[in-house]
Amino acid sequence: MSLAHLIDLPDLPENLRLRCRIGSGAAGSCFLATDITDQALALKIVSEKWEERELESIRALRKIPSHPALAQILGSGKLSDGRFYYTMELADNAGTETEYQADTLAYRMKNRVIPLPEILQIISAVASGAEHLHRHGVFHGDIKPENILFVNGSPKLCDFGTLSSGLSGTAGFYPENPVSGADRDCYALGMTLYCAWSGRDASSFPDPPDSYDPKEWRRVRKIYLQACNPAVRHRFSSASALIAALNEAAQPRRHVFTRKRLLITGTLFLLLILFSGVAVLFFRTKEEPLTPQKQQSFSPFFITHNPRDFVTEDNEEEYEARKQQELHEIWRRGSEEWIQKHPKAIKELAEYGVTITLTPDGQLEIHDPEYKENGGIYRTHSDWYFSISGKRYLEVKRWMRKNPGEIEKMKADGITFFPDPKDGLEYTDIRNGLQGVGSLSDLLAYWKDGPLFYLKKKQQP
Structure with missing residues (x-):
């Protein structure tokens, strides 16, 4: 019936x-x-x-x-x-004989802890599907755990309703500044990887779960951090590049240790030869013994007997923690130096409601009420990446204060934008489904010429 x-x-x-x-x-x-x-x-x-x-x-x-x-x-x-x-195709039944429940990645995440090897295999498989779409000139546009189903146990992308749309998707699973459909899908795959491994939703990115294996974290974090990097230039250039990173992370760790041990052994052997040569040269000379100061300037290498300075399988976690601490200290010194060099920029930004603070890990944290991503917070630790030192970001903030009427006209024409510490500003043309990142002059030129702006820019010598 x-x-x-x-x-x-x-x-x-x-x-x-x-x-x-x-x-x-x-x-x-x-x-x-x-x-x-x-x-x-x-x-x-x-x-x-x-x-x-x-x-x-x-x-x-x-x-x-x-x-x-x-x-x-x-x-x-x-x-x-x-x-x-x-x-x-119908997803496998994860429910009972009398009650159907679609077997999706979201359902699996909700009902059990998925092992990392299984997660890497799933994301790599669906990334190959996304790469297939990209190769034929289309993109998915809404990759997320709910849209990954399992048919006969194999993961598949579904829900293709956003396949040809440029302004769709799920919040948290697409970047604020996508440069292409492929870039958008790779970002979503990275966020899906994070959610599947951490058991958290996209709003918690990039925080690890309360309890986790540090070795697993080191294997997976560099992938989702690169895939979801706020800077376009630092994200994966293609789905195939993401797949390569996933496959590398899926390799058994013993291969990594083997390469590491070979590198350490080879380095020690080379140092032994060089040290032997220095010793022969020392004993052949009839000059007075070298003082510690002369010996330090004489030897071109730092030779240590401290086992903490060598990485082995046993002390890898301690070594990584120490190096992370050293990295934070480098960030801190650079951030403090930046603050000392740019007092005028900091003072002017404060007039616009923007505050800059130093985080415990040495990064600069920018609080801007007009910056959308991460609730108005942006973090950085390098001056070349943070362009507020009298450049684009300040230029945008000044223009916004002086031209409220122009901003309203842009909004009426379907163009919205917001200041961005890394690139000056990002703008979206809702009517034409286009997005851009650049300077204030780029925004004004686009407002004047519309989509023809990109054609003119391409034709410029």
């Missing part, structure tokens, strides 16, 4: 039978259905408001070859009331 009348649906095609509702949202409702051969599948009925976007995305997806990490679209059509629907 068809269940269509029980859930207020128009008649379905004769080859489909509804079994139960398995999800719903703004874009539509999803049902478990079976076809004429009793093959279980997922059927999504799209809301009228989202029909054009979903239809465009499905068309784009069906133009490219299939991929094992992309959920397969099985069919599509129109209901008797005109609504668009499509069918796709």
Whole structure:
């Protein structure tokens, strides 16, 4: 018996039978259905408001070859009331025989601690699916744990409704300054990696969980920190680069220790040869013995017998902690020096409500009420990356204070922007679905020329 009348649906095609509702949202409702051969599948009925976007995305997806990490679209059509629907592979059942529960990464994260090797394998697999999309000129646009399902145990990306949209996605899973769809997807993959490993949501990024294995943390943190770096130039350049990093992290650690031991052994052997040469030279000479001061200037190498200065498998954690402490001290010295060099910039920023403080780990923490990311807080520890020293950032703040009327006109034209300590400002053209990062002059030129600004800029010698 068809269940269509029980859930207020128009008649379905004769080859489909509804079994139960398995999800719903703004874009539509999803049902478990079976076809004429009793093959279980997922059927999504799209809301009228989202029909054009979903239809465009499905068309784009069906133009490219299939991929094992992309959920397969099985069919599509129109209901008797005109609504668009499509069918796709059904996720494995993580529930009971009588109650279906889709097996997704989000469900697994909620119900158990996923081992790091399994997480790396899952993210690497779906990253290969994203890379396949990018190679064919499209991007997913909404990668997150809820949109990674498992079919016969294999992870697959699903929910392609944002495939062709430039202004969509889930908060926390896309950067404030995406330069491309691929950049956006790589950021989302990095955030998904963080959430799956830490068990936390995106709002906690990049804090580790309360309890964790330091060795695992060192393996995984550099990947999600690079993928979600606020600076575009420091993020992964492609999904293939991200996959390479994931695969490297998945390698057994004994290989790392082997390389490390070989490096240490080779270095010690070289030092032994050089030290022997110095000793021979010393005993051959008839001059008076070298004083400690002369010996220090004579030897081109620092030779130590302190085992703390060598990295082994046994003292790796202690060594890493000590090096991290030394790094924080370097940051602190650089930050303190920056503060001493730029008193005028700091004073002027204070007039705009911007305060700068020194964090315990030696970074500069900027509190700007007009800066969106991280609740108005931005951190940095290097002057070349932090451009407020009388440059773009201050220029934007001054212009904003002097030209409130111009800002309102821009907003009326669909252009929004906010100051950014690392790049001066970031702006978004809502009407044309374009985003940019640059100087104040870039923003004003874009406001004047619209999308033609990029064409003119490209044509400049």
